[in-house]
Amino acid sequence: MPANLWPSSTDLLRFGPEILLTLIGTLFMVLEPLLDGKRIFRTLSILTLLGAAGVTLAAHDAPGLSFSNMVIVDGFATFFRLLVLGVAILTVFLSGDYLEKEGHETGEFYALVLFSVVGQCIMACANELIMVFVGIEISSIASYILTGYLRDDKRNNEAAIKYFLLGSFATAFLLYGVAWIYGLTGSTNLTDIRTVLSSPNFTNSASLVGMSAALMFVGFAFKVSAAPFQSWAPDVYQGAPSPVSAFMSAGPKAAAFAVFIRVFLTAYGPISDTWTPLVAMAALATMTIGNFAALRQTNIKRLLAYSSIAHAGYVLVAIAAHSTVGTQAVMFYLASYVFMNVGAFAVVTYFARKGEQYVSIDDLSGLAVRQPAMAAMLTIFMLSLIGVPLTAGFFGKFYIFKAALDANLVWLTILGLLNSAVAAYYYLRILVVMYMREPGEATNNMDEAPFALRVTVWASALATLVLGVMPGLLLDVAGRWVLAIAR
Amino acid sequence: MMGVILFAIFATAAVACGINLVLQRHPVTSALSLIGVMGSLAVLYLLLGAEFIAAVQLIVYAGAIMVLFLFVIMLLNAGEERKIPGKSLVSKLIGLPVFVLFLGLVAYLIQTQYTHAGSPVEFDAFTGGGPREVGKALFTTYLLPFEVTSVLILIAILGAIVLARKEID
Numbered sequence: 054m055p056a057n058l059w060p061s062s063t064d065l066l067r068f069g070p071e072i073l074l075t076l077i078g079t080l081f082m083v084l085e086p087l088l089d090g091k092r093i094f095r096t097l098s099i100l101t102l103l104g105a106a107g108v109t110l111a112a113h114d115a116p117g118l119s120f121s122n123m124v125i126v127d128g129f130a131t132f133f134r135l136l137v138l139g140v141a142i143l144t145v146f147l148s149g150d151y152l153e154k155e156g157h158e159t160g161e162f163y164a165l166v167l168f169s170v171v172g173q174c175i176m177a178c179a180n181e182l183i184m185v186f187v188g189i190e191i192s193s194i195a196s197y198i199l200t201g202y203l204r205d206d207k208r209n210n211e212a213a214i215k216y217f218l219l220g221s222f223a224t225a226f227l228l229y230g231v232a233w234i235y236g237l238t239g240s241t242n243l244t245d246i247r248t249v250l251s252s253p254n255f256t257n258s259a260s261l262v263g264m265s266a267a268l269m270f271v272g273f274a275f276k277v278s279a280a281p282f283q284s285w286a287p288d289v290y291q292g293a294p295s296p297v298s299a300f301m302s303a304g305p306k307a308a309a310f311a312v313f314i315r316v317f318l319t320a321y322g323p324i325s326d327t328w329t330p331l332v333a334m335a336a337l338a339t340m341t342i343g344n345f346a347a348l349r350q351t352n353i354k355r356l357l358a359y360s361s362i363a364h365a366g367y368v369l370v371a372i373a374a375h376s377t378v379g380t381q382a383v384m385f386y387l388a389s390y391v392f393m394n395v396g397a398f399a400v401v402t403y404f405a406r407k408g409e410q411y412v413s414i415d416d417l418s419g420l421a422v423r424q425p426a427m428a429a430m431l432t433i434f435m436l437s438l439i440g441v442p443l444t445a446g447f448f449g450k451f452y453i454f455k456a457a458l459d460a461n462l463v464w465l466t467i468l469g470l471l472n473s474a475v476a477a478y479y480y481l482r483i484l485v486v487m488y489m490r491e492p493g494e495a496t497n498n499m500d501e502a503p504f505a506l507r508v509t510v511w512a513s514a515l516a517t518l519v520l521g522v523m524p525g526l527l528l529d530v531a532g533r534w535v536l537a538i539a540r
Numbered sequence: 541m542m543g544v545i546l547f548a549i550f551a552t553a554a555v556a557c558g559i560n561l562v563l564q565r566h567p568v569t570s571a572l573s574l575i576g577v578m579g580s581l582a583v584l585y586l587l588l589g590a591e592f593i594a595a596v597q598l599i600v601y602a603g604a605i606m607v608l609f610l611f612v613i614m615l616l617n618a619g620e621e622r623k624i625p626g627k628s629l630v631s632k633l634i635g636l637p638v639f640v641l642f643l644g645l646v647a648y649l650i651q652t653q654y655t656h657a658g659s660p661v662e663f664d665a666f667t668g669g670g671p672r673e674v675g676k677a678l679f680t681t682y683l684l685p686f687e688v689t690s691v692l693i694l695i696a697i698l699g700a701i702v703l704a705r706k707e708i709d
Contacts, residue, residue, distance in 0.1 A: 060683075068684070071688075075691055079694070082698060119684075120683060120684035121680065121681040121682075121683070121684075123682075123684040123685060124684065159702075161698060161701065161702045162702075164698060165695070165698060165699070165702070168691060168694070168695045168698070169695075171691060172691075175688065181685070183682070183685045184684065184685055184688070187685055187688050187689055187692055188688075190692055191688075191691055191692050191695055194692065194695050194696055194699060195695055195699075197699070198695075198698070198699035198702055198703060201703060202702065204702075204703055213703075256655045257653065257654060257655055258653045260649060260653055261649055261650075261653050261654060264646070264649055
C-alpha cells in the first residue's frame with residue numbers, strides 16, 4: 054500500500070507555528086543580501102511572531118496528536134508556544150536599537166531568533182524524545198550563535214565557546230538517557246513509554262528507569278541552569294549581548310522547563326517516587342547557590358544571571374511537588390518571570406550603552422535623579438523578583454510554595470522562603486544605589502531611551518503590575534491549559 | 541558464536557580508540573583514532589543487523605566527515621596541544637574516580653537489574669535494517685523529525701556564516 058506522504062491539513066495546522074517561522078526565517082536569509090536597510094527585518098519579525106501566535110491559537114482549536122504522534126497540541130503546548138513567542142517579540146523590540154548602535158544589525162540576527170523560537174515551539178509540543186532532542190538542539194545552537202553574535206567582542210567569544218562546549222556535553226547526557234529508556238521500553242514516544250512503564254508486565258527495576266531519568270535530568274537541568282549544572286549561566290549571561298541574555302534567560306529556559314515537565318510527568322510519571330526527591334534536592338541546591346552567589350556580585354548582568362539560577366530553583370520546587378497545582382504554578386511563575394526578567398535586562402541594555410561599558414552596579418548610582426522613569430521601572434522589576442505583594446513575582450512565589458506545602462514538602466518550603474529573604478538583600482542593594490547615591494559619571498550623560506526599548510520596558514512593567522493585582526487573569530488560563538497528572 | 545567474537549574484538553577496538561582519541565595530544569592522531577572508533581562502531585551496527593546504518597556510518601562519518609575534519613586540522617595547521625597549567629586540583633583528583641564510579645554503577649545496574657524476555661542481545665536476529673525499511677520509517681513515522689533536522693542543519697550553516705564571514709557591515 055503506497056503510504057500517503059503528504060500530511061493532512063490538520064497535521065499542518067497543528068505544526069503551523071513552526072512551519073511559518075521556518076519559512077519566514079529562510080526568507081530572511083534570502084532577503085538579507087538584497088535589502089540595504091536592515092530595519093525592515095524588525096517589523097517583519099514582529100509580524101511573523103504575531104502571525105505564529107495567531108496560528109498557535111488556531112491550532113489550539115484543533116487539539117490532538119499529529120505526524121504519527123510526534124507532536125501534541127494541547128493547552129500546555131499552546132501556553133508555552135505563546136510564551137516563547139512573546140519573549141521573542143520583546144527581544145526583537147529590545148535588539149533593534151542595540152544592534153544598530155553596535156553597527157551589527159543584520160537579517161541573520163532576526164533569522165536566528167526566529168529559528169530559535171522554532172526550536173522552543175517544538176520543545177513545547179514534542180511528544181517524542183527525538184523531537185525533544187531536535188527541538189532542544191535547534192534552540193541551543195541558535196543560542197550559542199546569538200551569544201557570540203558580536204564576534205569582534207572578546208566577551209561574546211568567550212561566552213559563546215564556553216556555552217557551546219558545556220552545552221554539547223550536557224546534550225550528550227540527555228541523549229544517553231534517551232538511549233537508556235529506549236533500550237528499556239523499546240520506544241521513544243512519551244505516551245508509549247508511560248504505557249510500558251505502568252504495565253504489570255514490565256519487569257525491569259525502577260533503578261534502571263531511574264538511571265535513564267537521572268541522565269535526562271542532567272541534560273534538562275543544564276538547559277534550565279539548575280544546580281549542580283548552573284556554572285555556565287553567569288559567564289554566558291555576562292558575556293552575551295544584553296538583549297540576547299534577556300532572551301536566553303526567558304525563552305529557551307521556559308521551553309526547557311516545558312519539555313522537562315512534559316517528559317517527567319508523562320513518560321516518567323509512573324516512577325515519580327524515584328525522581329521527586331532528586332528534583333527537590335536540586336531545587337534546594339539551585340536556590341541556595343543562586344542566591345548566595347548573587348550576594349557578592351558587582352556586575353549587574355552577572356547578578357541577574359545568579360538571580361535567574363535562583364528562580365530556576367523556585368520553579369523546581371513546584372515541579373518536585375508533582376501535582377497539577379504545581380504545574381499550574383510553574384506556568385504562572387514562568388510567564389510572570391519572563392516579564393520581570395526581560396524588563397530588567399531591557400533597563401540594563403539601555404544603561405550599558407555602546408560596547409556595554411556600564412554594567413557595574415555602582416554605575417547605577419543616582420539613576421533615580423537623572424532618569425526617574427527608568428529607575429522606577431527597574432524598581433518594579435526588582436521588587437517583583439523579590440516577590441513583594443502587588444507584583445507578579447509575589448503571586449508566582451505564593452503559588453509555588455503553596456503547591457509545595459500541599460505536597461507536604463514543608464522543609465523545602467521553609468528553606469525556599471528563607472532563600473527568598475536572602476535574595477531581597479541583593480535586589481534591594483540595586484535600589485539603594487539608584488535612589489540614595491549621587492549621580493556618577495555613568496548616570497550623568499545619558500541619552501533618551503529609544504522608543505522600542507521604552508515599549509519593552511513599559512510593557513513588561515505593566516504586565517508585572519497587572520499580574521500582581523489580578524493574577525486570576527493568567528492563573529485561570531494556566532489552570533485550563535495545565536498538563537494534568539494522570540494517576 | 542562468531543558474532544560474540546567479532547563483537548569482543550571490535551568493541552575493544554572502539555573503546556581503545558576512544559581512549560586514545562582523548563589521550564593523544566596531536567589533533568591529527570586524535571582524528572585518526574576517531575576514524576577507528578567510527579569504523580569499529582560500523583561493525584557493531586552490522587552485527588546487530590543494521591546494515592544501512594553501518595554503511596552510512598562508514599561512508600558519511602568515517603569517510604566524508606572525517607576527511608573534512610582532517611582538512612580543517614591541516615588547513616589550520618594545528619600543532620600539538622599545549623598543556624594547560626592551571627587545571628584545578630579538584631578535577632585532577634576527583635575526575636577520574638567519579639568517572640570510574642559512574643561506569644561501575646552503570647555496569648552493575650545493567651548486570652544485576654536488567655531482565656529481558658529471552659536473551660538480552662542476539663546477533664543476526666534482527667533483519668529490518670536495510671535501506672528499504674529505514675527509508676520507509678524515515679518517510680512515514682519519522683517524517684517530521686527527519687524534516688525538522690534540516691532546520692537544525694540550516695541554523696548551523698547560518699551560524700557558520702554569521703560567525704565566520706569576512707566582515708559584518
